[in-house]
Amino acid sequence: MTQDQSARIPVMQAVGLKKHYGHVVALDDADFELAQGEILAVVGDNGAGKSTLIKALTGAVIPDEGDVYLDGRKVHFKSPLNARLAGIETVYQELAVATQLNIAQNLYLGREVRKSGIAGTVFRQLDKKLMRNQAAEHMRNLGIRIQSINQKVETLSGGQRQAVAVARAAAWGRKVVVLDEPTAALGVRETGQVLDLIRRVKDQGLSVILISHSMPDVFAIADRIHIHRLGHRAAVVSPKSTSRSDVVAVMTGALEPEAVQSALIAPPRAA
Amino acid sequence: MNSPSALSSGRSIAKKVIGTPSVGPLLVLLAFGVIFSLTNPRFLATQNLSIILQQTVIIGTLAIGQTLIILTAGIDLAVGAICVLGTILAGKLANSGYDPVLAMALAVLACTAAGVAAGGLIAGLRLPPFIVTLGILGIITAALRLISAGGAFSVTDAFLGWTGNTIRLNGFILTYGVIIMLLLYGLIWFLLNQTQWGRHVYAVxxxxxxxxxxxxxxxxxxxxxxxxxxxxxxxxxWLALGRIPNADPNALQTANLDSITAVVIGGTSLFGGRGGLLGTLIGALIVGVLRNGLTLAGIDPLWQDLITGILVIVAVALDQLTRGKR
Incomplete structure (x- = not known):
């Protein structure tokens, strides 16, 4: 396979996802496509089904119908653990860090490394030094400035905590990092720092799905924007060729997706 | 050139010492020690210090388990009842002709089974630990009174009393029980601080x-x-039978209060995830010193409960306040 061809296979793709909760239709024939190495923003009004879509992609929800593909191969995630093992890491909106543990401990939480030899195999002793050193190097590579890798996360600011959560995902995600409203609770300066960090995660070769309500954030860093409406993908647009107001208009239904001339992916069927 | 860095490293050491969670409890322990030694010269005699250690054995050991549970943001109100279940079963079985080693092993197994029941209900059905262990406390207490017909009985078997044997060390009299307790502290400390399991206890x-x-x-x-x-x-x-060759269904009535007090005074947060075993050992010694010192001063045991009760509330209040600041 040439590089040209492999670049054209989306790292992640979903076709015709459906999910019902009783009478409520959360996913209604939803398609999804994430290109290799891009930052794809997923936007949509409250209740549009964004979070169900993301959950269906990351194994937290099993869709009633439809298929999910990773690197062109069909996958059936039964739990978030399956998705993680496949190289997809998710940073959830509720800050998923243990505040009483330090930064290194958080980066390695659930993936602790044991010492080699008898200390590790028989006594199951952790290799704290190795984890500290590698965690510090990882934070440096991502340009996250902290005083000490041994700082408890409770001593960090909201932005720094979010940075730790993102760094954790970037450390273990081999293919895709999913960020759910990573800047929702942050101030202007910290938001900027987290956006920079997301760019560096992309620079490391990872593909990023960014769920966000913040149009400034989305237009600042997204390569493409997936607009979700009424349980399915209304359109995919480029932030370079489509205006903010058009994106919001499609999101809220004020503008039919067909009317957006600059759309990269038009809706597959007539409305 | 050197002095600023020397100063700052000195400061950071001072900061580290103050920031170490066990320092506060240690200061409280020393303060009680000073007060009691001033009021009664007998307090600091090696003989009395040995007795304090021996008196701390049961609560100190129970507090290890209580620490693990409180670190997960749980609580164990059946701690004393489960221990008494062990003494009654071991005593009954040994007295009715069972091999004492087998009797003790079965008793420990029965205690562990109570833990399986509590843990199963809490982890499996997600019931609150407070209610589950309160229920188990009621069940075990009633069952023990039924089994033993309400009365205490003596347990004179040599193996069951083995942990009460002593060794002398520079005038200190250590029971095997004290040594077993300290070994348990070391073992569980290692699990908590050096293994993945311990890290996950804190995280959960x-x-x-x-x-x-x-x-x-x-x-x-x-x-x-x-x-x-x-x-x-x-x-x-087992350690309890080594201290007093007697199995009493009404024993260890204050074990809940004392073990929780030891854990909380030792700096472990009732909200979970914060604290450690070193603090608990110091906390257990504080409870031991307090009860011993007040006894030496001729103060009624009921006052000891009262003071321990105040102590645990003060410790929890401090925990709440420092938590609010974070």
Missing amino acids: GNNPEAARLVGIPVGRLLLSVYVLAAFIYGIAA
Whole structure:
């Protein structure tokens, strides 16, 4: 396979996802496509089904119908653990860090490394030094400035905590990092720092799905924007060729997706 | 050139010492020591210090299990009842002709089974630890009174009393029980601080949702904590028989208060995820010193309970306040 061809296979793709909760239709024939190495923003009004879509992609929800593909191969995630093992890491909106543990401990939480030899195999002793050193190097590579890798996360600011959560995902995600409203609770300066960090995660070769309500954030860093409406993908647009107001208009239904001339992916069927 | 860095490193050492969670409890322990030695010169005699250590054995050992459970943001109100279950079963079995080693092993097994029940209900059905262990306390207490027809009986078997044997060390009289307790502290400290299991205990107590999201099997971990704690209560039953050759269904009435006090005074947060075993050992010694010192001063045991009760409330209030600041 040439590089040209492999670049054209989306790292992640979903076709015709459906999910019902009783009478409520959360996913209604939803398609999804994430290109290799891009930052794809997923936007949509409250209740549009964004979070169900993301959950269906990351194994937290099993869709009633439809298929999910990773690197062109069909996958059936039964739990978030399956998705993680496949190289997809998710940073959830509720800050998923243990505040009483330090930064290194958080980066390695659930993936602790044991010492080699008898200390590790028989006594199951952790290799704290190795984890500290590698965690510090990882934070440096991502340009996250902290005083000490041994700082408890409770001593960090909201932005720094979010940075730790993102760094954790970037450390273990081999293919895709999913960020759910990573800047929702942050101030202007910290938001900027987290956006920079997301760019560096992309620079490391990872593909990023960014769920966000913040149009400034989305237009600042997204390569493409997936607009979700009424349980399915209304359109995919480029932030370079489509205006903010058009994106919001499609999101809220004020503008039919067909009317957006600059759309990269038009809706597959007539409305 | 050197002095600023020397100064700052001196400062950072000072900061580290103050920031170390066990320093506060240690200062409290020393303060009580000073007060009691001033009011009664006999307090500091090596003989009395040996007695304090021996008196701390049961609560000190029970507090190990209590620490594990409180670190997961749980609480164990059946701690004393499970230990008494161990002493009664071991005593009954040995007195009715069972091999004493087998009797003790079965008793420890029964205690562990109580932990399986508690942990299973808490982890499996997600019932609150407070209610589950309160229920188990009621069940075991009633069952023990039925089994033993309400009365205490003596247990004179040599093996069951083995932990009461002593060795002399520079005038100190250490029982085997004291040594077993200290070994248990060392072992569980290692598990908590040097293994993945220990790290996950802290994580689950701190933020169970985050722990679940990173793939920690939260239910299984909680179950393991309650089972290990109850196993330790079973060992504590053996240590209790070594201290007093008597099995009494009404014993250890203050074990809940004392063990929780030891854990909380030792700096472990009732909110979970914060604290450690070193603090608990100091906390258990504080409880021991307090009860011993007040006894030496001729103060009624009821006042000791009252003061211990105040102490635990003050410690929890401090925990709440420092938590609010963060």
